[in-house]
Amino acid sequence: MKLNYVSVLKEYKTKNRDEGYYVRGEFESPPSASGINQLLLIWSSTPSYRRLCPEPEINRNEIIITLSSNENIGAAIEAIRSIVTRVKDPYIAPEESPYLINMKEAII
Numbered sequence: 001m002k003l004n005y006v007s008v009l010k011e012y013k014t015k016n017r018d019e020g021y022y023v024r025g026e027f028e029s030p031p032s033a034s035g036i037n038q039l040l041l042i043w044s045s046t047p048s049y050r051r052l053c054p055e056p057e058i059n060r061n062e063i064i065i066t067l068s069s070n071e072n073i074g075a076a077i078e079a080i081r082s083i084v085t086r087v088k089d090p091y092i093a094p095e096e097s098p099y100l101i102n103m104k105e106a107i108i
């Protein structure tokens with residue numbers, strides 16, 4: 001998983017959203033389902049990330065963090081960069097999975 005770029009957008013109050021900042025990271029390619037799950041797991045298990053935003057939005061090949069003030073923009077950018085480097089290869093080979101059972105041995 002690799003980031004193309006990270007951008008910041010200030011959106012003014014509209015009917016659907018309150019005023020705030022949106023930190024958007026674009027991936028080189030859309031992450032797999034397991035990659036998304038790993039991103040969300042890392043995010044939810046890291047208290048400093050949860051303080052920034054309870055849960056980021058992940059759509060196709062982007063991650064969006066919603067912030068209410070500009071104080072945490074730098075921390076949000078660093079969080080995106082850090083989380084992407086932690087999820088290097090979202091694919092787990094079947095022989096590496098601790099949860100798979102050899103069906104021939106499981107059949108009695």
